Amino acid sequence: MLIKGFGNVCHETSSQKEKxxxxxxxxxxxxxxxxxxxxxxxxxxxxxxxSIRYGMRAEYAEDSSSADPIIxxxxxxxxxxxxxxxxxxxxxxxNASEIEMFxxxxxxxxxxxxxxxxFGTWQTLNYYRANASGNxxxxxxxxxxxxxxxxxxxxxMIEEMRKLYMxxxxxxxxxxxxxxxxxxxxxHSEIVEKGENSHKNLPLQDSQNW
Numbered sequence: 001m002l003i004k005g006f007g008n009v010c011h012e013t014s015s016q017k018e019k020x021x022x023x024x025x026x027x028x029x030x031x032x033x034x035x036x037x038x039x040x041x042x043x044x045x046x047x048x049x050x051s052i053r054y055g056m057r058a059e060y061a062e063d064s065s066s067a068d069p070i071i072x073x074x075x076x077x078x079x080x081x082x083x084x085x086x087x088x089x090x091x092x093x094x095n096a097s098e099i100e101m102f103x104x105x106x107x108x109x110x111x112x113x114x115x116x117x118x119f120g121t122w123q124t125l126n127y128y129r130a131n132a133s134g135n136x137x138x139x140x141x142x143x144x145x146x147x148x149x150x151x152x153x154x155x156x157m158i159e160e161m162r163k164l165y166m167x168x169x170x171x172x173x174x175x176x177x178x179x180x181x182x183x184x185x186x187x188h189s190e191i192v193e194k195g196e197n198s199h200k201n202l203p204l205q206d207s208q209n210w
Contacts (some may be wrong), residue, residue, distance in 0.1 A: 041106035045144045058106035071103035093155045094186045098147040115179035132157045
């Protein structure tokens with residue numbers, strides 16, 4: 001599942017994508033349209049200056065399938081939209097960008113494979129990485145200029161923070177770490193195994209130490 005460059009991320013501006021002319025829809029096509037238009041989750045990115053926050057939302061791409069789930073992430077900027085397509089079969093949680101992890105979290109929640117938290121898997125992961133960055137163990141990549149370009153090992157960050165929470169007696173937070181690890185290792189490996197071009201190099205052996 002190793003990601004090379006940005007091969008798994010396609011992007012465009014809203015002005016670049018032409019609207020398709022859709023023929024008369026059947027009941028089945030309406031059902032598909034509703035699935036594609038469903039908002040899976042929302043998040044926020046910061047302007048590089050830190051003075052503005054941009055909203056982002058996740059939806060299924062038109063060509064997404066259960067074997068090859070593709071998430072369309074739209075970033076709403078001032079006066080424009082920026083669209084990115086994330087192929088989840090190609091996401092490597094040991095070397096992933098902010099936007100890839102956002103897409104994966106939203107998909108996990110929609111398919112019942114997330115953490116089950118009130119505010120969703122992305123928010124759980126967010127508080128984990130915020131505390132990790134406070135300890136100097138992880139870099140915040142929520143500025144819009146680094147959400148794609150900076151890739152980090154999210155799996156090792158979760159493992160390290162879970163260990164610290166457990167040692168501090170913060171068992172609820174440690175259990176959140178268990179849920180995140182289960183989501184990103186066990187469940188995501190099943191997603192990848194369904195893809196025709198799946199890879200097998202996600203480090204599942206680490207699960208023995210949880």
